[in-house]
Amino acid sequence: MKKKNYSKDSIALHRKHNGKIEIKLKTPIRTKDDLSTVYSPGVSGPCLEIKKNPKKYRDLVSAGKTVAVISDGSAVLGLGNLGALAAMPVMEGKSALFKRFAGIDSIPIVLDTQDTEEIIQTIKNIAPSFGGINLEDFSAPRCFEIEERLKAELDIPVFHDDQHGTAIVVLAGLINALKIVNKKKGSIKVVVNGVGAAGVAITKLLHLYGVKNITLVDSQGIVCNERTGLNATKKKLIEREAQQNICGSLLDALHNADVFVGVSVADILGKNEINNMNSDPIIFALANPSPEIDPIFAKKLGVKILATGRSDYPNQINNVLVFPGIFKGVFEGNKKQITDAMKLRAAKALADMVKKPTVNKIIPGPFEKGIADSIANAVKNSK
Amino acid sequence: MKKKNYSKDSIALHRKHNGKIEIKLKTPIRTKDDLSTVYSPGVSGPCLEIKKNPKKYRDLVSAGKTVAVISDGSAVLGLGNLGALAAMPVMEGKSALFKRFAGIDSIPIVLDTQDTEEIIQTIKNIAPSFGGINLEDFSAPRCFEIEERLKAELDIPVFHDDQHGTAIVVLAGLINALKIVNKKKGSIKVVVNGVGAAGVAITKLLHLYGVKNITLVDSQGIVCNERTGLNATKKKLIEREAQQNICGSLLDALHNADVFVGVSVADILGKNEINNMNSDPIIFALANPSPEIDPIFAKKLGVKILATGRSDYPNQINNVLVFPGIFKGVFEGNKKQITDAMKLRAAKALADMVKKPTVNKIIPGPFEKGIADSIANAVKNSK
Numbered sequence: 172m173k174k175k176n177y178s179k180d181s182i183a184l185h186r187k188h189n190g191k192i193e194i195k196l197k198t199p200i201r202t203k204d205d206l207s208t209v210y211s212p213g214v215s216g217p218c219l220e221i222k223k224n225p226k227k228y229r230d231l232v233s234a235g236k237t238v239a240v241i242s243d244g245s246a247v248l249g250l251g252n253l254g255a256l257a258a259m260p261v262m263e264g265k266s267a268l269f270k271r272f273a274g275i276d277s278i279p280i281v282l283d284t285q286d287t288e289e290i291i292q293t294i295k296n297i298a299p300s301f302g303g304i305n306l307e308d309f310s311a312p313r314c315f316e317i318e319e320r321l322k323a324e325l326d327i328p329v330f331h332d333d334q335h336g337t338a339i340v341v342l343a344g345l346i347n348a349l350k351i352v353n354k355k356k357g358s359i360k361v362v363v364n365g366v367g368a369a370g371v372a373i374t375k376l377l378h379l380y381g382v383k384n385i386t387l388v389d390s391q392g393i394v395c396n397e398r399t400g401l402n403a404t405k406k407k408l409i410e411r412e413a414q415q416n417i418c419g420s421l422l423d424a425l426h427n428a429d430v431f432v433g434v435s436v437a438d439i440l441g442k443n444e445i446n447n448m449n450s451d452p453i454i455f456a457l458a459n460p461s462p463e464i465d466p467i468f469a470k471k472l473g474v475k476i477l478a479t480g481r482s483d484y485p486n487q488i489n490n491v492l493v494f495p496g497i498f499k500g501v502f503e504g505n506k507k508q509i510t511d512a513m514k515l516r517a518a519k520a521l522a523d524m525v526k527k528p529t530v531n532k533i534i535p536g537p538f539e540k541g542i543a544d545s546i547a548n549a550v551k552n553s554k
Numbered sequence: 555m556k557k558k559n560y561s562k563d564s565i566a567l568h569r570k571h572n573g574k575i576e577i578k579l580k581t582p583i584r585t586k587d588d589l590s591t592v593y594s595p596g597v598s599g600p601c602l603e604i605k606k607n608p609k610k611y612r613d614l615v616s617a618g619k620t621v622a623v624i625s626d627g628s629a630v631l632g633l634g635n636l637g638a639l640a641a642m643p644v645m646e647g648k649s650a651l652f653k654r655f656a657g658i659d660s661i662p663i664v665l666d667t668q669d670t671e672e673i674i675q676t677i678k679n680i681a682p683s684f685g686g687i688n689l690e691d692f693s694a695p696r697c698f699e700i701e702e703r704l705k706a707e708l709d710i711p712v713f714h715d716d717q718h719g720t721a722i723v724v725l726a727g728l729i730n731a732l733k734i735v736n737k738k739k740g741s742i743k744v745v746v747n748g749v750g751a752a753g754v755a756i757t758k759l760l761h762l763y764g765v766k767n768i769t770l771v772d773s774q775g776i777v778c779n780e781r782t783g784l785n786a787t788k789k790k791l792i793e794r795e796a797q798q799n800i801c802g803s804l805l806d807a808l809h810n811a812d813v814f815v816g817v818s819v820a821d822i823l824g825k826n827e828i829n830n831m832n833s834d835p836i837i838f839a840l841a842n843p844s845p846e847i848d849p850i851f852a853k854k855l856g857v858k859i860l861a862t863g864r865s866d867y868p869n870q871i872n873n874v875l876v877f878p879g880i881f882k883g884v885f886e887g888n889k890k891q892i893t894d895a896m897k898l899r900a901a902k903a904l905a906d907m908v909k910k911p912t913v914n915k916i917i918p919g920p921f922e923k924g925i926a927d928s929i930a931n932a933v934k935n936s937k
Contacts, residue, residue, distance in 0.1 A: 196574065
């Protein structure tokens with residue numbers, strides 16, 4: 172079978188339709204009366220209702236339950252800093268997925284600035300147009316400050332999907348993988364390789380879940396307290412969530428490790444690395460499009476549980492499993508924040524979607540029924 | 555027949571549907587292949603195409619031909635400064651009309667700032683997300699600076715509908731009204747009462763069209779060079795477009811006038827005012843919801859040609875006749891600016907939609923076929 176060229180197909184599809192999303196009216200405009208109700212003079216009614224009681228906003232306008240999918244184009248997929256315009260196909264894609272998988276309306280916005288303060292101010296200025304903010308493809312470490320500030324300064328949910336979406340799916344996969352190999356969260360050793368947006372959030376969420384032994388590795392080796400020049404994010408992580416006393420290489424880090432989570436670059440796991448791990452290693456090789464270890468090579472080395480970001484191998488770690496349900500849940504539950512408790516419950520709900528986990532199925536596929544609803548229920552019943 | 559309560563109906567309609575617009579996918583997502591084409595990994599194709607050649611943006615993403623309908627809520631309908639949230643029903647209504655009357659996608663955005671510089675910067679920062687900007691319900695005189703600056707600093711069309719949409723429809727109506735009374739644009743006297751966003755734009759466009767004698771009146775009387783404390787906009791208008799040497803009241807201004815254009819307040823035209831005008835007076839009484847003169851009273855005074863902003867009397871001056879076609883035209887013609895020439899041609903095209911103008915039909919109704927296309931053609935064939 173000829174391998175599909177998704178990139179070429181995608182260009183053709185985008186050209187054919189001029190993009191992927193459009194506006195649709197919820198109510199027809201056929202008569203003068205319709206016009207007078209949808210627009211002037213009738214529209215003054217809902218305007219004044221909202222003026223009187225701003226809480227009615229969420230029910231009287233579409234905007235109240237619409238997500239802004241916002242990027243500055245600084246870290247587009249694995250392609251790097253492409254800028255605003257070239258980020259738009261990803262944002263429109265995300266909007267399409269929000270609608271397809273949870274019926275959630277969302278609007279793609281790309282920003283013509285990569286200045287942190289200006290980004291924060293711009294998003295705050297347009298925030299009344301939305302019921303929630305999904306940050307996308309902002310580079311680390313700026314993404315952490317942008318998200319934290321917006322969470323503190325806005326009264327609508329803010330979610331950086333590259334961080335938390337990824338972390339939630341990884342945790343869900345790990346929960347099921349641990350069942351298969353019969354290991355316990357409190358006694359496993361996890362190595363997280365790559366300390367960008369995803370790596371940081373994965374570390375925090377695994378720690379929160381109860382994983383006690385996490386070692387962080389970046390391109391310089393193990394992130395440890397002897398190293399100079401660590402940024403504030405990494406310093407905090409080894410103070411709070413990860414071990415800080417052992418230094419060394421990735422190979423060193425993997426000694427007696429049970430789980431490897433790679434959010435880094437292709438082909439950095441070789442035979443020595445795998446052999447240095449404990450028996451029944453669990454490998455999340457999430458670098459895209461080429462994982463940290465070739466799946467066929469991994470199998471030859473005896474790796475049984477391998478998850479990647481790819482749809483052509485088992486166990487795809489795909490954020491689409493999470494973000495639509497998260498926002499569905501916050502809208503249904505009228506939540507102002509997406510909390511750690513919600514993330515944990517969402518991960519457990521997602522793991523529970525797989526009734527009998529196997530090495531080739533630690534996570535459900537994106538088209539399985541009920542995923543978004545299950546996550547939405549977890550979120551709306553959470554604090 | 556019981557008079558309809560559009561305001562109440564509108565609240566019920568907004569509550570029922572949670573607003574008026576939603577997102578629709580242009581292409582289905584049914585299979586893993588669909589997912590890989592619409593989103594990762596295929597979406598990197600159009601991203602890189604746009605990075606290579608930003609001109610492809612308009613054809614590869616929906617955003618390239620999407621209008622932002624933006625307001626700061628400072629002058630919502632005739633209701634005043636309601637702020638961001640309460641302005642949203644109008645913006646969503648506008649988006650619904652864009653789609654209904656020209657098939658144009660647009661996104662409603664309300665801003666949490668009323669600071670001119672911050673508004674300009676915010677709109678510039680989000681501008682890559684759109685193919686055009688429709689400004690809406692910004693109060694005067696800030697609206698003039700905001701529009702001028704954005705036109706100068708952005709390379710996509712910017713249109714303040716409250717100014718130019720209104721001006722174009724008024725000019726179209728005037729063109730046809732003059733045919734009926736057999737008067738010439740170069741020899742008529744026009745009084746424009748109200749020098750806000752609409753009054754300023756109407757004055758400029760009528761002057762550009764060839765009306766030579768225009769008198770401006772605001773709440774203090776005739777705008778003339780003896781008056782102190784005039785703002786810069788009014789000063790410029792009496793230097794360039796309107797007469798500046800005669801001072802006095804609205805009654806004085808109407809002496810020998812042929813046309814009254816009111817964009818002001820209810821019931822300021824009485825018997826004396828009408829009688830002071832020339833024979834066959836043409837009255838645009840556009841204050842909403844109550845016009846400058848009650849239509850029944852005007853008829854008693856012998857006024858034959860009266861246009862209002864209302865749908866329940868003949869000759870409704872309704873911006874929906876114009877803005878959808880304007881943006882359709884700039885997108886079809888790939889225009890970077892909406893020029894004076896386009897506005898003039900759009901007005902003539904709209905006037906031409908009425909084959910045989912009568913006192914009760916100087917302007918087409920919003921549901922007549924072909925209006926947006928006719929205006930779009932005028933715009934795209936214009937410089």
